[in-house]
Amino acid sequence: MNNSAAVKSSEVKSWDRQVDVIVVGCGAAGVSAAIEARTAGAEVLALEAAGGPGGTSAMSGGLIYLGGGTDLQTACGFEDSPEEMARFLIAACGPHVDEEKVRLYCEGSVAHYDWLVECGVPFKPAFWQAPTAEPWTDDGLMFSGGEDAAPYDAVAVPVPRGHCPASPTASRHGSAGGLLLMDVLSRRAAELGVEQSNNTRVRHLVIDDRGTVVGVVARRFGEDRYLAARRGVVLAAGGFIYNEHMLADHAPALVGTDKLGVEENDGSVLRAAMVAGAATVRMNAGEAAFSLPPALVKPGLLVNSAAQRFINEDSYLGRVGQHGLFRQDGRVWLIFDERIFDSAEEFRGPVQPDHVAETVEELAAETGLPPDALAETVAAYNRAAEAGHDELYGKAVRWLGPLRPPFAAIDARRRFRTFTLGGLKTTVDGEVLDHHDVPVPGLYAAGRITSGIPATGYVSGASLGDCTFFGRRAGAAAAHARPQIQSAEESH
């Protein structure tokens, strides 16, 4: 079989299995698609390359970006509207976010929250306000995208929208909400009768002579299986952060970075879709989570290799990471002082300074930063702190404080954890588009194999939110599609 082409259905001697809908990948997007397709009455086969479901979603903190007035928001005393939510997401996840997707996502957010609850995902109505990346308890709601920091606090009314499943094992090591979320959703899928096949790696799409995707060729324990989908194939296999070759071709800034994901995020299914004529968008886009504790970053001073500030330090860590990696080539240092280090004790975790110094000059010598520039930057920052006004980047007053000796610094050049945001171009119903924006018949996709709500920017919870919401829509669309596998059936 030619490795570089889609397989023609006329070449398939016999199908090992025929179902209505095949879902490829059992992370949040795939499982949501499978649940919704099954709920719509379809016979669903879900294929997972790893030994069990969960994917990258199960590794995550489990934050889901929801709003517009969910029960959880209301219980925590926050008012929200789909319009405010959309304003924020368009600003924070752009530029060039798909506004139709955002609109549907925000309008449907309350109902989507209710659906998650119905599936059995537990949320505790408590607001977590410590400066951490995820709740350290089972608290359910937090600011997760810099809504309350510049520049977004001027774009929309700041409201917390990070909804985190209440995991009994939440701790300072993380919320473990992703594992819980995937546990609940996977169990739900199984209860509904979704059939799952683990250790099953999709290698090719099968296409009939009219260009319709009618199935897949998947390898399981060394053997190729020919699996037909009467109504549609939903691709939900994740991004391509674990494929350095594809990164070099499409997202060179991510080459050699530390990855956030499972090794199955190797782009092989994405590529199979591209081979079948699917178009991609913004394949260079990526998230670069800055992996230092917000409790130290927010009150600290971030500088680039010219010892200049480049962002308000109270920004969402994903924004710090994107600016730091893409605009500063990852050459970033965090400066703080003893007071900050001490007062962050409760929430800073085990991180320690790389350098300590009694003077700014000594700090420059330790870090290798240009000494005059560093002295000027610290002096200017201290003046801004004393004046209570950050002229440059609008850092909130509550995080502004002059730096005093002894100083400390963390060399943050390896503190970026990345995943890809570019991928297949899809409609709001998950139809995969070709290079002329025409749907490839029979082919659907959702999650990080697509370009979605987190189009170029990012906020925590946007990916799980996008995966589950548009995963459901893709699964439903495939289940409701007219059966189109005649040619495959006729030929056998």
Next chain:
Amino acid sequence: MNNSAAVKSSEVKSWDRQVDVIVVGCGAAGVSAAIEARTAGAEVLALEAAGGPGGTSAMSGGLIYLGGGTDLQTACGFEDSPEEMARFLIAACGPHVDEEKVRLYCEGSVAHYDWLVECGVPFKPAFWQAPTAEPWTDDGLMFSGGEDAAPYDAVAVPVPRGHCPASPTASRHGSAGGLLLMDVLSRRAAELGVEQSNNTRVRHLVIDDRGTVVGVVARRFGEDRYLAARRGVVLAAGGFIYNEHMLADHAPALVGTDKLGVEENDGSVLRAAMVAGAATVRMNAGEAAFSLPPALVKPGLLVNSAAQRFINEDSYLGRVGQHGLFRQDGRVWLIFDERIFDSAEEFRGPVQPDHVAETVEELAAETGLPPDALAETVAAYNRAAEAGHDELYGKAVRWLGPLRPPFAAIDARRRFRTFTLGGLKTTVDGEVLDHHDVPVPGLYAAGRITSGIPATGYVSGASLGDCTFFGRRAGAAAAHARPQIQSAEESH
């Protein structure tokens, strides 16, 4: 005919024309491919969407990046080597430049210069050293990529490699070298017997049932013509800067920018190749030429919207533009003083300040830049100038001088002129690769429809150099390919 697919040769009722090699696009890459294919004995038909040849190349200054010891370099008293040239290009055109292409390009550069001279391109052995983007006379050689500025002066021995055809109409309005170059090469192609068809827009590739590209469907004055290529089709239709839809999908930072190119750079041929299964690389990459006179920029002070410097001002203008547009969102101001303005008189052209001010405070008020930060930046810059050492960005001492009142500023937010650098993935012989890095049989490409020497960075002359050098290689490869149009011929 389905607009969203390649045309199958079995659907072609009859061919209007059959030749050995079809070249699509008659800019520098296409004409070079046509000349070389014809020289190799092939019957060549060159198709041009516009009313005449030249494309974007004819609009350009005509600089061609050549080196390694060309006769012109030697005549001007410069020594160079392919190794030094490669070191520079890998640094300046990267990251992630195709090193095999760079190596061949640098090793073949002296012979390529000789070929241009043989074709009739005139070069005057004189070194142009004024701070302009192109020679204003018919002088033939200049620094054109920041070889003599930080950071590249530390990477390779600084040698000028911008080779500019000696145009009798060169003036302060430009070198007009591109028009001359395309005139000479187009005439050469015609003399050799290349047939050219203008006003002929390629709409589809024609593919046989083995996936080989065997021709094109091209529209001329409202009529589709079916044109067969026995040995190969060479795509040389330029980039996609005039397609805002494709920019939004692939290179969002370029949306809405001022374009550098001809309107035929609409990506339609690129997309036809993508539809036929061709892979692309780094579609987000772009050049953003900073269109202010180097005579003002180099001695001036460039700041971002936080009134911070972000680059050494003596950088090549293409680098200034890329950093300014992609890393500073195009929010850039050029600050200078009366002394700089006066001493740049000879080479600054008609540009005038947008703002003048007696004090830095007034300048901040005029420009809207943050006043404290601007004052600090000017003071720090002046200290660096007096010390003769730019700690931040390594600007050369000869361009450093303290700024004194009266001050002036140019709002440079619309001073970026862009074109795309991403495109088809090709081998060094112009073979177009599919998503598995396997050549699409019968399909070749060169120039800005491909990703080439200017992979992500840019230097003046890199595009014309890449177009002509790899255009020749693609044309030769197509001409020497085994005829593979049997299936098309058999069917008629």
